[in-house]
Amino acid sequence: MQSLWISRTGKIQPASFRAVRLVFFLLMLLSCGLWIGSNPLFAQANFYQDVFVQSRNRMVKIYGAGGFQGLEAYQTGCLISGEGHVLTVWSYVLDTNYITVVLDDGRRYEEAELVGADPRREIAILKIKGENFPHFDLSQSAQANVGSRVVAMSNLYGVATGNEPVSVQHGVVAAKAPLNARRGVFETPLQGDVYVLDAMTNNPGAAGGIVLNREGKLLGMLGKELRSTLNNTWLNYAIPFDSDFQETVELIKQGQYVPASIDPEAELPPYPLTLTSLGIELVPDVVQRTPPFIDFVYEGSSAAEAGLEPGDLIIFLDGQLIQSCKILQETIRRIDSTEDVSLTITRGNELLEFELSGSLLNTIGP
Amino acid sequence: MKRFAGWIVVLTVWLSWNLSTQAAAPEVLEAEAARVAVIQKAMPAVVAIFGGAGDGGGSGVLISPDGYALSNYHVTKPAGNAMKCGLPDGKLYDAVIVGIDPTGDVALVKLLGRDDFPYAEIADSDHVRVGDWTFAMGNPFLLATDFTPTVTYGIVSGIHRYQYPAGTLLEYADCIQVDASINPGNSGGPLFNAEGQLIGINGRGSFEKRGRVNVGVGYAITINQIQNFLGHLKSGRVVDHATLGARVGTSPDGQVIVTDILQSADAYRRGLRYGDEIVRFADRPIRTVNQMKNALGIFPKGWRIPLVYRRDGKRHRIFIRLEGVHRSGELQELLAGPRRPMMPQPKPDEEDEAPDPEMPAGHESSPMPEIAKAHYESKAGYANYYFNRLQQETVWQNFLQYGDFQNLRGNWNMTGSTDQGQPVVFDLETEQAIAMLPTGNANIPITVDLSAELRPLGSGGLLPALVIWKHLLTHGITEFGPLYYLGTAPLPEDDVRYHVLIGTYSRVEAHFYFHPETGQLVKLETFPEDDTDPCEVFFSDYAEVEGRSVPHRWEVYHADQRFGTYTFTDFHLEAQADYE
Numbered sequence: 001m002q003s004l005w006i007s008r009t010g011k012i013q014p015a016s017f018r019a020v021r022l023v024f025f026l027l028m029l030l031s032c033g034l035w036i037g038s039n040p041l042f043a044q045a046n047f048y049q050d051v052f053v054q055s056r057n058r059m060v061k062i063y064g065a066g067g068f069q070g071l072e073a074y075q076t077g078c079l080i081s082g083e084g085h086v087l088t089v090w091s092y093v094l095d096t097n098y099i100t101v102v103l104d105d106g107r108r109y110e111e112a113e114l115v116g117a118d119p120r121r122e123i124a125i126l127k128i129k130g131e132n133f134p135h136f137d138l139s140q141s142a143q144a145n146v147g148s149r150v151v152a153m154s155n156l157y158g159v160a161t162g163n164e165p166v167s168v169q170h171g172v173v174a175a176k177a178p179l180n181a182r183r184g185v186f187e188t189p190l191q192g193d194v195y196v197l198d199a200m201t202n203n204p205g206a207a208g209g210i211v212l213n214r215e216g217k218l219l220g221m222l223g224k225e226l227r228s229t230l231n232n233t234w235l236n237y238a239i240p241f242d243s244d245f246q247e248t249v250e251l252i253k254q255g256q257y258v259p260a261s262i263d264p265e266a267e268l269p270p271y272p273l274t275l276t277s278l279g280i281e282l283v284p285d286v287v288q289r290t291p292p293f294i295d296f297v298y299e300g301s302s303a304a305e306a307g308l309e310p311g312d313l314i315i316f317l318d319g320q321l322i323q324s325c326k327i328l329q330e331t332i333r334r335i336d337s338t339e340d341v342s343l344t345i346t347r348g349n350e351l352l353e354f355e356l357s358g359s360l361l362n363t364i365g366p
Numbered sequence: 367m368k369r370f371a372g373w374i375v376v377l378t379v380w381l382s383w384n385l386s387t388q389a390a391a392p393e394v395l396e397a398e399a400a401r402v403a404v405i406q407k408a409m410p411a412v413v414a415i416f417g418g419a420g421d422g423g424g425s426g427v428l429i430s431p432d433g434y435a436l437s438n439y440h441v442t443k444p445a446g447n448a449m450k451c452g453l454p455d456g457k458l459y460d461a462v463i464v465g466i467d468p469t470g471d472v473a474l475v476k477l478l479g480r481d482d483f484p485y486a487e488i489a490d491s492d493h494v495r496v497g498d499w500t501f502a503m504g505n506p507f508l509l510a511t512d513f514t515p516t517v518t519y520g521i522v523s524g525i526h527r528y529q530y531p532a533g534t535l536l537e538y539a540d541c542i543q544v545d546a547s548i549n550p551g552n553s554g555g556p557l558f559n560a561e562g563q564l565i566g567i568n569g570r571g572s573f574e575k576r577g578r579v580n581v582g583v584g585y586a587i588t589i590n591q592i593q594n595f596l597g598h599l600k601s602g603r604v605v606d607h608a609t610l611g612a613r614v615g616t617s618p619d620g621q622v623i624v625t626d627i628l629q630s631a632d633a634y635r636r637g638l639r640y641g642d643e644i645v646r647f648a649d650r651p652i653r654t655v656n657q658m659k660n661a662l663g664i665f666p667k668g669w670r671i672p673l674v675y676r677r678d679g680k681r682h683r684i685f686i687r688l689e690g691v692h693r694s695g696e697l698q699e700l701l702a703g704p705r706r707p708m709m710p711q712p713k714p715d716e717e718d719e720a721p722d723p724e725m726p727a728g729h730e731s732s733p734m735p736e737i738a739k740a741h742y743e744s745k746a747g748y749a750n751y752y753f754n755r756l757q758q759e760t761v762w763q764n765f766l767q768y769g770d771f772q773n774l775r776g777n778w779n780m781t782g783s784t785d786q787g788q789p790v791v792f793d794l795e796t797e798q799a800i801a802m803l804p805t806g807n808a809n810i811p812i813t814v815d816l817s818a819e820l821r822p823l824g825s826g827g828l829l830p831a832l833v834i835w836k837h838l839l840t841h842g843i844t845e846f847g848p849l850y851y852l853g854t855a856p857l858p859e860d861d862v863r864y865h866v867l868i869g870t871y872s873r874v875e876a877h878f879y880f881h882p883e884t885g886q887l888v889k890l891e892t893f894p895e896d897d898t899d900p901c902e903v904f905f906s907d908y909a910e911v912e913g914r915s916v917p918h919r920w921e922v923y924h925a926d927q928r929f930g931t932y933t934f935t936d937f938h939l940e941a942q943a944d945y946e
Contacts, residue, residue, distance in 0.1 A: 046560075048497030048521050106620070106654065157583055159527060159543060162654045167523040168496055169545040169582055199545065200582025 106163030154209025171199025425504030425555025437554030452513030504555025520546025539663020548584025597854025602753030764885030769914025776940030826924030
C-alpha cells in the first residue's frame with residue numbers, strides 16, 4: 001500500500017510545488033510512522049490467560065533458608081529440563097542443605113540438589129529427581145524491546161502454596177539498560193543489561209520468577225529485591241536470557257560451578273593459608289551470606305602483586321563456587337600455606353582470574 | 367488548472383494516507399472507546415465513604431437502586447452507625463449501617479434519600495480467570511474531593527487465594543488477587559471485570575516491609591461470597607462465618623482428612639468421623655487444606671452444604687449444617703474491642719511507614735442526621751435492628767396474601783392419606799394435638815414447654831412442629847419469644863435462597879423458610895434443643911380452602927430419614943373455640 005502511493009506521487013512533478021510537496025511528504029511519513037507505532041492488536045487481546053495456562057506447570061515454588069528479619073525463606077524457579085533442572089536466583093534461600101521444590105501440581109521435592117551457581121549473573125541451578133517434567137526451553141528465549149508488553153510469573157509474597165499456581169502480573173519493558181552496580185546504590189554484583197519493568201514485579205519471594213512476552217516466549221528471570229540506597233525506591237527488573245545467560249546455565253548444568261563444600265571431618269593443615277597472609281581483607285561479614293567483596297589489599301602482598309583491588313568480588317577459589325565470606329574463610333583454612341591458589345573475581349564488567357602464590361606470605365602481614 | 371491538479375493529487379494522496387492510517391487506528395480507538403465506555407458505565411455506582419463528620423473514609427459500591435451499597439467492615443467500623451457517602455455525580459448522601467460480616471470484612475450500608483440510585487451490574491465471580499483484565503475503582507488516598515473515583519487497571523494475578531486471618535477476625539478466603547493498584551482508601555471499593563461488572567470488593571494487599579502503598583498485590587473478596595452473605599447482611603445482624611465443627615489436616619499421602627471432630631457438631635451426626643478423607647465440599651474438589659478453607663470461607667453459619675467423604679474406599683455424600691466460627695456473643699465481644707481502622711487517611715507530610723492515624727473520633731459526638739435516625743434502631747447483637755424488623759414485616763406481609771388465619775384459632779382437623787394410600791388424620795386442638803397414623807396414634811398436650819413432647823416417635827417432634835405452624839398462622843410473627851429474620855439460605859439440593867425467620871415458641875426453636883418469589887411458606891424446621899436434629903416439614907401443593915391457601919402435601923424428615931409423606935383431602939379449620 002505504501003509503495004503504491006509513493007510511486008504514484010512520483011509521477012507528478014510540479015516543480016513550483018516541490019517545497020510544499022516535501023512538507024506533505026514528510027507529513028505522510030509521519031502518519032506512516034504513527035500507523036506502525038500503534039499496533040491495533042494490542043488493545044483488547046488478552047494473551048495473559050494463554051501465557052498463564054501454557055506456563056504455569058513449569059513454575060516451581062522454592063523453600064529454603066531464611067524466615068527471619070525480613071528475609072523470606074522462599075523464592076521462585078522454573079523447570080528448564082525434563083530431567084528436573086530448576087533455574088532460579090542465587091540467593092541466601094539456597095544456603096542450606098534442605099531446599100524444597102514444590103511443583104505446580106503440588107508435588108513436593110525435599111532436599112533438592114544445588115547443581116551449581118554463577119554469582120556474577122545470580123544464576124543457580126537446582127535438580128530434583130525424576131523425569132519427563134514439563135519445562136521451558138531456554139534456547140527458545142526471545143528478546144524484548146522497550147515498550148513491549150510482558151507477563152511476569154512468580155510466587156511473590158509466597159501467596160501460592162501446594163498446588164496453587166504462582167501469581168501473574170502484567171507490565172511493559174520500560175528500559176533495557178545496565179544496572180547501576182556500584183556498591184552503595186544497588187547491592188548487586190549483576191553486570192550487563194537488564195529489563196527494567198513498569199510493574200511491581202520484584203517483591204519478596206518473586207526472585208527466580210520469569211518474564212515472558214505475549215507469545216509466551218521466555219525473556220528473562222526476575223532478580224532479587226533491589227532497593228536504591230539513594231532514593232529508597234525498589235527496582236523491578238529481569239535478567240535477560242541472552243546467549244551469555246544460556247551459556248552460563250549450560251556450564252552450570254555440566255558441573256562447571258560446583259559449590260565449595262566444606263568437609264567438617266577433614267584434617268586441617270598445620271600451617272593453613274589465611275586471607276590475611278595473601279594480603280586480602282574482606283568486607284565485614286554481617287549477614288548470613290555476605291558476598292565476599294574485597295575491602296582492602298595489603299601493599300606488597302601476594303594479592304597486591306597479582307593485581308587484586310578493593311571492590312573485587314571473589315566468586316571462585318580453585319574452581320569452586322564461593323558462596324559467602326564464611327565459605328571462603330573455611331575453604332582457605334583447608335589449604336596449606338605453601339600452596340598457590342587461583343581466584344576468580346568480577347570487577348566491573350570483567351571476569352578476571354588471578355594466581356596467588358603462597359610463597360610471598362612471609363614478607364607481609366601483621 | 368494543471369497547477370491545481372498537482373495540488374489536488376498531492377492532497378488526495380495525503381488525505382488517503384491519513385485515511386489509511388485512520389483505517390488502522392480505529393481498532394485501537396475502538397478498544398479505547400470501549401474501555402472508556404465500560405468505565406463510564408461502572409463509575410456512577412462507586413461510592414466514596416466518609417465518617418459522620420465527613421472525615422476519614424474509604425470506598426464502596428451501590429448494588430441496588432434503593433441504595434444498598436457494599437464496603438469493607440474495616441471502612442465502616444470507624445465511621446460508626448451513620449456515614450456520608452459521595453457519588454460521582456458530586457452529591458453527598460446520608461447513609462446508615464445495615465449489616466456487618468466482621469470475619470469476612472464486609473459491610474452493607476444503605477444510602478438514603480433516593481430510590482433510583484445507579485448501581486453496579488453483578489457478575490458471576492466463579493467465571494473469573496487468571497489473566498482477565500480487571501479494574502478497581504475507589505478513593506485511594508482520599509484524592510477525590512468531588513467524589514469522582516480513581517480507576518486503576520490490571521489483570522487477575524490469582525484466584526482462590528487464601529489469606530490467613532489478620533489479628534483475631536479478618537479472614538480472606540477464596541479471594542481474587544489482582545495487580546491493579548490497590549492503595550489505602552481503595553478499601554471497600556469495587557473490582558470490575560472487563561465488561562464493567564462487579565466481581566469483588568477490594569479490601570487488602572500484601573504490604574509487609576514495602577510500606578502501606580500498592581506493591582502489585584491486592585486482594586478482593588469475591589462477589590459470589592458476598593452474594594451468599596447478602597441476605598444475612600440485609601437482616602441488620604452481625605453475621606458469622608462457618609466451620610465444619612471438625613478440624614482437617616493433610617495426611618502424609620496428601621489427602622485432606624478429619625483430624626478432630628466435635629461430637630456435638632452436625633457433621634458428626636451426619637456420619638463424619640475422625641480419619642475420614644474429605645473429597646468434595648460444596649461441589650468443589652478438595653485436595654489441600656487451603657482448598658477446604660477456601661470452600662468453607664464463603665458460606666455463612668447455618669447453611670447446609672454438601673460434603674463428600676471417603677471411608678474404606680466408599681464415598682458418602684452428606685449435607686452438613688455449618689457451625690459458627692464464633693460462640694454466641696463472642697463476635698460482639700470482639701467487636702467491642704479497641705477501634706482501629708486499617709485503611710486510614712494518610713497524612714501527606716508523613717513517611718510511608720507512618721503509624722496508622724485513627725479516623726478522628728469526632729463523628730460519634732456529631733449528631734446522627736434525622737434521615738439516618740429514621741433508619742436506625744440499636745439492639746444488642748445487631749448492627750442495625752431497623753432492617754431486621756423491616757425484613758420480618760416484609761416476609762410476613764408477603765405471606766399474608768395467601769390468607770388470614772387469625773380468626774381460626776379453634777380446632778384444626780386435617781384428613782388425608784400416606785403415599786401408600788393409608789389414611790391419616792391430624793387434629794390440632796387448643797388443649798392437645800393428635801396424629802393418627804398407620805404406625806399408630808400419638809398425642810401431646812399443648813403446654814408452655816413442647817421441647818420434651820417429640821411425638822410421634824421417630825419424627826423428631828412433628829406434633830410440636832405442627833402446633834408451632836398453627837401458632838404462626840393464627841397469631842403472626844409478633845407472638846413468639848424472640849423472633850428474628852435470619853437472612854437467606856438454600857435447602858439441600860435446592861439453590862433457591864429462601865427467606866428464613868427464626869422464632870422460639872414453647873421452648874422450641876422454629877425455622878420458617880419462605881420462598882423469595884412467591885412468599886409462600888415452604889418449610890418448617892423445629893429444634894427442641896441445641897445440637898440436635900430438627901423435625902423438618904416441607905409444605906407443598908398449596909390450594910385454597912375457604913379463601914385461604916393451605917398446603918395439601920407435607921413431607922416429614924428427621925435425621926436424614928423420611929418419616930412420612932401425607933396428602934390431604936379435607937381441612938376443617940375452626941374459628942375460636944367456645945371456651946376460650
